[in-house]
Amino acid sequence: MRECESTMLNGRELATFRKQLLNWFHEFRRDLPWRRTRDPYRIWLSEIMLQQTRVVAAIPYYGRFLERFRDVRALAAAPQEEILRAWSGLGYYSRARNLQKAAQQIVAKHSGQFPARMEDALALPGIGDYTAAAILSIVFGEKYAVLDGNVARVLARLSAIRGDLRESLRWQELQETADHLLDPESPGDWNQAMMELGATLCTPKSPQCLLCPVAQFCEGRKLGIAESLPEKRKKRATVEVTLAAGVFTDEKGQTLLLPPPKNTKEKTSADHVPTLVSKMWHFPTLSVGAEPAAHLLAFLRRLMPEVHSHRWRLIPSGKVRHAVTYRAITLLPFLIRVRKLPRIRGARQVPLSDISGLPVSNLTRKVARSALAAAASVPAKN
Ligand code: SF4
Numbered sequence: 001m002r003e004c005e006s007t008m009l010n011g012r013e014l015a016t017f018r019k020q021l022l023n024w025f026h027e028f029r030r031d032l033p034w035r036r037t038r039d040p041y042r043i044w045l046s047e048i049m050l051q052q053t054r055v056v057a058a059i060p061y062y063g064r065f066l067e068r069f070r071d072v073r074a075l076a077a078a079p080q081e082e083i084l085r086a087w088s089g090l091g092y093y094s095r096a097r098n099l100q101k102a103a104q105q106i107v108a109k110h111s112g113q114f115p116a117r118m119e120d121a122l123a124l125p126g127i128g129d130y131t132a133a134a135i136l137s138i139v140f141g142e143k144y145a146v147l148d149g150n151v152a153r154v155l156a157r158l159s160a161i162r163g164d165l166r167e168s169l170r171w172q173e174l175q176e177t178a179d180h181l182l183d184p185e186s187p188g189d190w191n192q193a194m195m196e197l198g199a200t201l202c203t204p205k206s207p208q209c210l211l212c213p214v215a216q217f218c219e220g221r222k223l224g225i226a227e228s229l230p231e232k233r234k235k236r237a238t239v240e241v242t243l244a245a246g247v248f249t250d251e252k253g254q255t256l257l258l259p260p261p262k263n264t265k266e267k268t269s270a271d272h273v274p275t276l277v278s279k280m281w282h283f284p285t286l287s288v289g290a291e292p293a294a295h296l297l298a299f300l301r302r303l304m305p306e307v308h309s310h311r312w313r314l315i316p317s318g319k320v321r322h323a324v325t326y327r328a329i330t331l332l333p334f335l336i337r338v339r340k341l342p343r344i345r346g347a348r349q350v351p352l353s354d355i356s357g358l359p360v361s362n363l364t365r366k367v368a369r370s371a372l373a374a375a376a377s378v379p380a381k382n
Contacts, residue, residue, distance in 0.1 A: 009181075009217065017217050018183045018190070024213035025193035030055075030200070033062055035192070040114035040139045041072045047131045048099055052092045055199070061090055072112055076103040084260075084280065084359030091362065093279055098126025116140045138188035145178035146191045147171075150198035155181075156230045157202060157220035165230045236326045243331045244292040245283040246300050247317070247352070247371035250341045255352035255368070257281040257360070258344065281348065281358040283333070283367055292332050300336075307342040317374035320366040333367045335374045 009017055029035065032055065034046035045065065049058040065086050069075040075083070080100060087096035102124040106114060114135065115121050121132040133144035147155075152165045155174050163170060183190040201208045209221050220226035248256045260279050284303060288295040293314045301309050314334040322329040341349055350357050352375070355368050 020213045021193050043138050044135050047134050048095050072103045072106050076107045088359045101125040137191050143184050143187045145182040147175050147178045151194050154198045154202045157226045158218050160219035160223055164233050239327050241327050241329045243285050244288045244296040245285040245333045245367050247283050247333050248336045249352050254349045256341050256347050259346045280361045282364050304342050312336050317370040320370050322363045333370045335371045
């Protein structure tokens with residue numbers, strides 16, 4: 001293997017670098033549930049959950065998910081709705097859908113065993129380079145180095161790399177550096193050690209260089225620029241989105257939720273709604289401009305033309321704010337009290353005070369809380 005140009009480590013330095021990082025990892029690693037196993041299903045699940053979720057937030061979900069779906073066959077056979085319910089609150093629900101699709105492929109094509117070959121792992125839905133490298137190195141000891149934003153930050157500081165790390169040539173260089181540094185004797189521990197360094201010491205803000213086991217090799221630190229690396233990427237401009245939702249409630253406190261589409265191509269009854277709302281069970285919702293109440297009312301009438309809606313009074317509830325990647329959402333919930341909930345094909349009736357019986361997004365939970373607060377402060381007319 002060629003010398004690593006960016007870190008300029010010779011053979012002996014490289015050996016010291018590896019030894020110091022691994023010793024540190026073995027002594028200080030956090031005791032995380034997925035580090036107590038080599039079971040591919042459990043490692044895979046942890047990697048998927050951690051893709052967009054912090055460790056602390058993922059731990060309780062991980063335990064509950066495994067209690068309910070204890071192996072790949074149980075996951076493959078489960079109703080999708082149950083999987084989404086177990087995922088509910090973690091966000092980025094395509095992860096859960098892909099997890100099940102991949103489980104079904106593993107059962108159908110690999111006799112229920114997670115594939116040990118890179119090309120087979122990459123062919124599974126939801127598994128990219130990083131996840132495949134992490135699973136194959138940790139479970140099977142395959143020599144693949146992981147590279148994600150966390151590891152890239154550590155490498156950029158070690159080698160004092162400036163510029164946008166996600167530019168393809170620079171990313172390729174980082175991958176070469178990661179491959180070069182990888183300890184071929186224990187690739188799984190090595191990858192976890194790099195991730196641990198990025199997660200606990202070489203953090204985005206205020207890296208703790210005084211505690212760092214490889215500080216003597218760090219160019220960024222020597223130059224006094226570690227904290228400013230990686231350089232900021234140009235941020236995508238924020239897009240403001242305004243939505244309105246109708247929260248029906250009957251005399252028993254039941255409300256009405258619309259179903260997610262059966263597949264992504266199918267339009268929902270609320271096809272103006274951004275997919276972040278309509279991919280889960282949701283209140284009737286649409287994008288609005290000026291006069292949100294009038295827009296919402298017109299939309300509800302289109303949704304259920306046979307219902308007598310002339311007595312509906314739309315009671316504005318507290319605004320809900322929610323951010324998803326570059327979108328800043330303002331959602332205006334309107335409480336609509338009715339004696340009997342209108343019937344909509346495919347819709348479900350659930351208690352407004354406990355909508356967790358169905359898989360719903362955090363946004364929908366916030367809307368329910370806002371509507372409940374409005375219901376408590378505006379007395380019902382008899
Ligand atoms: Fe990160 Fe500091 Fe260690 Fe360099 S010395 S790798 S900046 S923690």
